[in-house]
Amino acid sequence: MLCDHCRQRPATMVISQQIDGKQVKVYLCETCANENEAYMIQNNPFEQFMGGVFNQKKPHSKDQIKCNNCGMTIDEFRKNSKIGCSNCYYVFEGYLSPIFKQIHGSTRHTGKRPIKYNAELLKINQINNLKIALQEAIEVENYEQAAILRDEIKAVQKSERIVGD
Amino acid sequence: MKWYEKENETYHGIIISSRIRLARNLRKYNFPSKLSDDDSIKVIDIISDAIASASDHAVSLFEKIDMQNISQIDKIAMMERHIISPIFIRDKIPSALILSKDESLSIMINEEDHIRIQSMEIGMNLYTALANAYHVDDLLEEKLDVAFDPSLGYLTACPTNVGTGMRASYMIHLPALETTGKLRFLLDAIGKFGLTVRGMHGEGSDAQGSLFQISNQITLGVTDEEIIDNLTSVTKQIIEQELVVRNKLIDEKRLEFEDAVYRSYGILKHVRILPSKEAMTLLSDIKLGLELGIIKTAEEKKINIFDLMTCIQPANLQKLQHKELNIEDRDIARATFIRENLPDLIE
Ligand SMILES: [Zn+2]
Ligand SMILES: [Zn+2]
Numbered sequence: 339m340l341c342d343h344c345r346q347r348p349a350t351m352v353i354s355q356q357i358d359g360k361q362v363k364v365y366l367c368e369t370c371a372n373e374n375e376a377y378m379i380q381n382n383p384f385e386q387f388m389g390g391v392f393n394q395k396k397p398h399s400k401d402q403i404k405c406n407n408c409g410m411t412i413d414e415f416r417k418n419s420k421i422g423c424s425n426c427y428y429v430f431e432g433y434l435s436p437i438f439k440q441i442h443g444s445t446r447h448t449g450k451r452p453i454k455y456n457a458e459l460l461k462i463n464q465i466n467n468l469k470i471a472l473q474e475a476i477e478v479e480n481y482e483q484a485a486i487l488r489d490e491i492k493a494v495q496k497s498e499r500i501v502g503d
Numbered sequence: 504m505k506w507y508e509k510e511n512e513t514y515h516g517i518i519i520s521s522r523i524r525l526a527r528n529l530r531k532y533n534f535p536s537k538l539s540d541d542d543s544i545k546v547i548d549i550i551s552d553a554i555a556s557a558s559d560h561a562v563s564l565f566e567k568i569d570m571q572n573i574s575q576i577d578k579i580a581m582m583e584r585h586i587i588s589p590i591f592i593r594d595k596i597p598s599a600l601i602l603s604k605d606e607s608l609s610i611m612i613n614e615e616d617h618i619r620i621q622s623m624e625i626g627m628n629l630y631t632a633l634a635n636a637y638h639v640d641d642l643l644e645e646k647l648d649v650a651f652d653p654s655l656g657y658l659t660a661c662p663t664n665v666g667t668g669m670r671a672s673y674m675i676h677l678p679a680l681e682t683t684g685k686l687r688f689l690l691d692a693i694g695k696f697g698l699t700v701r702g703m704h705g706e707g708s709d710a711q712g713s714l715f716q717i718s719n720q721i722t723l724g725v726t727d728e729e730i731i732d733n734l735t736s737v738t739k740q741i742i743e744q745e746l747v748v749r750n751k752l753i754d755e756k757r758l759e760f761e762d763a764v765y766r767s768y769g770i771l772k773h774v775r776i777l778p779s780k781e782a783m784t785l786l787s788d789i790k791l792g793l794e795l796g797i798i799k800t801a802e803e804k805k806i807n808i809f810d811l812m813t814c815i816q817p818a819n820l821q822k823l824q825h826k827e828l829n830i831e832d833r834d835i836a837r838a839t840f841i842r843e844n845l846p847d848l849i850e
Contacts, residue, residue, distance in 0.1 A: 339687055340691050345694055347693065380629070398721045399793065408533045408534075408537040409537070411536065411733040418536065419533070419661065419662070420536040420615070420660050420661060421534060421658075421659075421661070421662065422533055422534055422536060422537040422661055423532075423533040423534055423537060424528065424530050424534075424650040424652075424658045427605060427652065427655060437662055438655075438662060438665060438723055440720060441662060441663055441720075441721070441723075442665075442666065442721045442723035442724055442725075443697075443721065443724065444666075444721075444725075445654075445655075445723065445724070446654055446655075446723070446724055446725025446726070447652075447653075447654060447655055447656025447657075447665075447666045447667070447723060448638075448724055449656060449666060449667040449669070449725065449726040449727050450637075450667060450669075450726070450727055451651070451653075451656075452633055452649055452651050453641065453644060453645070454644065454645075455653065456649065500677050
């Protein structure tokens with residue numbers, strides 16, 4: 339049986355824990371058991387795995403950044419591996435990015451988007467197309483057409499921003 | 504009819520169910536670990552109002568359950584029926600559940616994220632489950648400012664969910680593979696595909712009744728469809744292996760296997776005291792025996808073993824009995840319940 343933590347070395351010890359009245363067993367190799375005592379104290383094996391990932395870097399107390407919205411610090415994140423708010427994602431971007439890479443092997447979303455964002459994207463494309471048309475109109479000195487296009491661009495830009503602040 | 508009471512014919516009953524879970528948050532509120540009680544209540548109101556005013560009539564009629572108003576037993580019973588997660592039982596902040604009539608769709612409000620949409624289907628039906636989850640997701644996105652970043656995707660409380668915020672899983676029954684000892688080897692290899700396998704209630708490595716849950720671990724840089732296709736193709740390979748071992752059992756050890764199934768049936772039909780783990784193992788044998796045609800029930804007395812497995816879980820058993828039971832009393836009630844509900848066999 340492989341170690342539940344590193345999934346590489348054979349497990350040599352088993353730790354039994356009581357979670358919600360249920361007995362849960364965690365299998366560990368000696369290295370992982372020694373390296374990460376926190377692993378045994380916390381009770382969710384998966385969160386512990388995460389804790390292990392985050393604990394690899396020792397905290398530098400001098401560059402203690404804090405989220406200006408929810409107040410989360412890096413130390414706090416290292417401890418419970420939960421992000422405090424959507425603003426944290428931007429405040430701790432440099433710290434989180436390597437973690438995303440480590441967990442997912444990627445740092446860029448390619449999946450579903452809210453329909454609103456598709457509308458926003460559509461708007462940006464629409465403006466770009468109008469700008470190209472405007473440039474062409476100016477080049478052929480069709481100022482009447484250029485004026486119409488300029489108004490159209492303004493109208494699209496003015497249309498309510500749907501997303502974000 | 505609840506979703507799990509429907510008939511399940513796909514893949515010889517090896518795939519019990521398909522589940523999609525979407526994690527979403529509101530942009531303007533702190534995530535649950537940093538959410539005040541006042542804001543928690545506001546979040547519940549915002550989300551449940553969005554559902555109640557949904558343009559879809561069926562969705563607008565979903566039932567809202569205030570988690571603070573129901574007993575611990577009711578919560579655990581819901582967890583045993585896979586409606587809510589284990590985390591949701593230990594509510595630290597005000598939380599609520601929105602539930603469809605057939606229990607196939609649920610929205611946990613203020614679990615680890617503000618919104619956890621869950622969609623369940625019987626058998627191998629992840630795409631149906633996804634479509635149903637998307638339906639609710641789109642309704643909510645239309646009305647709410649959901650935390651989404653164009654390059655990071657859906658922003659979630661745990662970095663393991665960021666991106667699609669989607670967890671897809673199959674619940675699978677692998678009794679034959681488990682007895683051969685091949686299973687652990689197979690499950691260890693699954694990590695390479697960005698997948699993970701857990702026991703029945705999603706915690707720990709011990710599986711009761713040979714029931715496992717296989718799900719994706721990666722949510723960033725992949726689409727929901729890619730996740731489902733990868734999960735499905737690996738799961739199909741596991742099913743293939745399970746079928747190989749099952750056929751071998753029938754071909755090479757038919758008598759021993761027949762004996763084992765009848766023995767399990769005999770115990771279930773006659774004992775007076777039945778601990779949960781033993782009951783699950785025995786029922787797992789019966790499920791396998793029925794699927795392989797070793798034993799048969801009369802056509803009009805078809806039995807849903809998975810449903811029975813859910814009914815004999817501690818909290819559900821107490822709800823059926825309408826009273827609190829200690830462990831000893833539960834083991835007795837469980838034996839009685841199974842005796843009464845296990846149909847007679849025909850030769
Ligand atoms: Zn290890
Ligand atoms: Zn924050």
